[in-house]
Amino acid sequence: MSLVNPADPIERQNEKLQKIAAALMARVEHQTAQSGAAYAQFERAALLEKRVRERTLELERTLDLLHESNAQLARANEAAEAARRNLADAIETVREGFALFDPDDVLVMSNSRFCRDFRDTVPVLQPGLSFEDYVAHVSRSRVLALPEGQGADAWAVERMKRHRDSHVMFNVELRGGRWLQVSEHRTGNGGTVVLQTDVTDIVQLERQERERLKDSQARMVRATLDHLDQGVAIFDKGGRLVGWNRRIGVLLSVPARWLQIGASFDALLDRLSPDFDFTGVASRDGFRDWAATRGRGGALSLEVRHGTSRVLHVFGQGMPDGGFVISVTDVTAEREAAARLAEMNEALESRVMERTLELEDALATAERANASKNRFVAAASHDLLQPMSAAKLFLASLSDRIGQPADRAILDKAMSALDSAEDLIGALLDISKLESDWLSFDIRALSLNEVLLPLRDEIGVLAGRKGLRLSIVPSTLTVESDPSYLRRVLQNLMTNAVRYTESGRVLVGVRRQGGSARIEVWDTGPGIAEEDQSAIFEEFRRLDSTASRNDGLGLGLAIVERACARLGHPLGLWSQPGLGSCFMVTVPIAGRQRGTPARPVGPARPVSLAHAALIVLLVENDADLRRAMTLLLERWGVSVIEAEDAAGTLALLDDLDIVPDAALLDQQLGSGPAGTELSRLLTARFGAIPTAIVSADRSDTLVRDCAALGIAHLQKPVDRGALAEFLKAAATRA
Missing domain, CATH: 3.40.50.2300 (Response regulator)
Structure with missing residues (x-):
């Protein structure tokens, strides 16, 4: 605890210390007299005096520091005052009106140009004025030209909304045709600087330039309208003529004296010649009603016939300012061309109908001929196969009686020729059946092994004669198909593979794909070029032109394609010259998931669309x-x-x-x-x-x-x- 208050002046502190020293000395003397220890009291007195002297020196140094601080404070105040005077002088030299508001929107300072144009508000522009009061005084100023339909209070509310934005700049109109640009800028501490700039000269220049551009644009629009092939008339929101071109007077046969600024639309319509006939649902009264609504009901499109030769198309459209524009186009040539085209179309349709009937008759004749051909082929095939079978039996009986090698060779060639003829007749019979719409199939479930294993024994003999290796991978799958036709399809594919493969092997296997089984026949033959892969399915078409009749008749793949199409079994082919070929037949696997209806078994009905x-x-x-x-x-x-x-x-x-x-x-x-x-x-x-x-x-x-x-x-x-x-x-x- 200190005996002296540091806040007291130095004089007061010295006075207190002297009193304390006197009291201490008196107490020491009193105690010394009582105890008789004079020397000890003397030493204590000397020590106390030394301490008092040190404290006195400290107080003197503190007083010197206080005097120095007071001097620095005085110099700082002088500098601040000088800075304030300099700032005031600086903003006074600014040509714009300047005002500074603190973060609490209270006026700190402004120059003499601020609100100088609002003379009736100058007396209240003193430091301490709130921004809201400043706006209220300006809104009620007699100098301010308020926007049309807006009062002083509404203007003040709008001005305060702008003040809340981070960046503000707008123009204020004053009476007498003067304009101020007002901008606000935020200071670092959240205050606001308001600048007022006189932009009257700039606004007047912009208005003059705008008027000049309007005149130039009006001349350009006028020149453009006069160069249009259409007639154009522009009406304002009162239905008065404000713009037009020469073409509309020519198209409507209207004298030039009628086309004047301010001419009424109703008057122009009434003066229109009675020769103008409004076609279709349009009428003069409907046209007048549309113009009365200024096109607010939507665009108008109608045709007018003038006399017996000219047809005009009239189009009307409303404009944003409440007016409307009307254009008139001469469409006589287009309508005449359309009429001629309609006549030509009618004649062409008549000719097309006649040709269609002829083609239908020819098609019916061709279908009847095709049906007759199929019936003839079927009947002839059966009739021919019987005598050919008898001839083969006769030749077989002769083979036992002929011993000469030359005669036996001739007999073998005759037998081969009969075999080829029999194969040809059988193939023609198959094609005839497959092309008949009344062909029925015995669709049922069958094991693939029932078809593949017998073919392995049959085709294996042919492959062995050529030194080829035939591999058929057995399959446990059960499929839905016609057994005889599926066997014929696979037999033809395997026979072709053996016939056209000179060396290597033929591989037959089955791949399961979801609910289907894909039967694949691979060979190491010469392969088939991509451009020939469609031709091989044509009748009597063989790519090897040097092959003899015994090498095939060119009907096997035609039968395969037709049978697969009728059975609904997709047929595929992959081949590459020099590597071989693969023919693929996709067959549905027998059985369905629960709830799925089974395929109806029985003859397939003929389909014709x-x-x-x-x-x-x-x-x-x-x-x-x-x-x-x-x-x-x-x-x-x-x-x-x-x-x-x-x-x-x-x-x-x-x-x-x-x-x-x-x-x-x-x-x-x-x-x-x-x-x-x-x-x-x-x-x-x-x-x-x-x-x-x-x-x-x-x-x-x-x-x-x-x-x-x-x-x-x-x-x-x-x-x-x-x-x-x-x-x-x-x-x-x-």
Whole structure:
């Protein structure tokens, strides 16, 4: 605890110390007198005096420091005052009005130019004025030109809203045609600097430039209107003429004296010649009613016939300012051309109808001839096979009686010729049956081994004669097909593989793919070039022109293709010259998941959709399956547009400019959109089209998606009957 208060003046502190020293000395003397220890008191007195002297020196130094601080404070005050005077002088030299408000929106200082134009507010512009009061005084100033329809209070509210923005700049109009630009800037401590700049000269220059541009633009618009082939008339919101070109007077046969600024639309319409006949549902009164609404009901389009030769198209459109514009175009040449074109179309349609009837008659004749040919081939084949069989028996009996090698060679050639003729007749009979719409199949479940193992023994003999190795991998799968026709298909493929393979091997195996079994016949033959892969399925077509008749008749693959198409078994081919070939036949596996209806077993009903002239879009990324379905559909008389993905589909339809009658879409289309997504794209572009998703996916999700889209779901392998029913339903909607 200190005996002296440091806050007291130095004089007061010295006075207290002297009193304390005197009291201490008196006490020491008193104690010394009592105890008799004078010397000890003397020492204490000397020590006390020394301490008092040290304290006195400290107080003197403190007093010196205080005097120095007071001097520095005085110098700082002088500097601050000088800075304030300099700041005041600086803002006074600014040509704009300047005011500084602190973070609490209280006026700190301003120059003499601030609000100088608002003379009635100058007396209140003193430090301490709030920003809100400043705005209120300005809003009530007689010098301020308030915007039309806005009072002083509303102006003040709008001004305070702007003040709350971080950056403010706007123009204020004063009476007498003067303008101030007001801008606000935020200081580092949150205060506000307000600048007022007189921009009267700039505004006046801008107005003069704007008027000059308006005059120039008006001349340009006038020149443009006069160069138009259309007649144009512009009316303001009061229905008065404000602009036009010469062409409209020529088209409407209106004298130039009628076309004047301020002319009424109703007066011009009344003066229009009675020769102008408003065609269709339009009328003069309807035209007048539209003009009365200033085009607010929408654009107007009508035709007017002038006399017997000229046709005019009138178009009216409202404008944002409440006026409207009318254009008149001479469309006489277009209407005459359209009339001539309509006459030509009628004549062409008549000729097309005549030609169509002729073609229908020719087609019916051709179909009857084809049916007669099929019946003849079937009847002739049976009649020819019997005497040929007898001839072979006679030759066989002669072979035992002929001993000469030369005669036996001749007999062998005769037998070979009969075998070839028999094969040819059998092939023709098969093709005749396959082309008949009344062909029935015995579709049932059968084990693949029942077909493959007997063929291994039969074809193995032919392969052994040529030194080839035939390998047939057994399969435990059970499929649904016609046993005899499936056997004939595989027999032809395996026989062809042996016939055209000179060395190596022939391999036959089965791959399972979901609900299908793909039977593959591989060979190491010469291979088939890509450009020839379609030609090999034609009748009597063999790529090896040097081959003899005994090497094949060129009907085997034609029979295979037709049989696969009728059975609904997709046929595929992979081949590369020099490496060999692979023919693939896809057959449905027997049995269905629970809840899936089984394939009806029995004869397949003949299908013909030629009368419907359907155009079907087929999108399938598997080339082999796409070809098989195309062949089947074309046999039914359906025109097929093929594509392998969504992008190619949309591009192809754009190029062909065709809307298909139905669509068959694979669900899995590679990396692009799936079938359901493609269905949405087609619907968005062409509207509702009968569509079926063809997929091996039997999940409930796909079934629900198809139901939500309103499209059919056909499972792979495709049921021939279900496909036919879908196309028949599409034909009824086409």
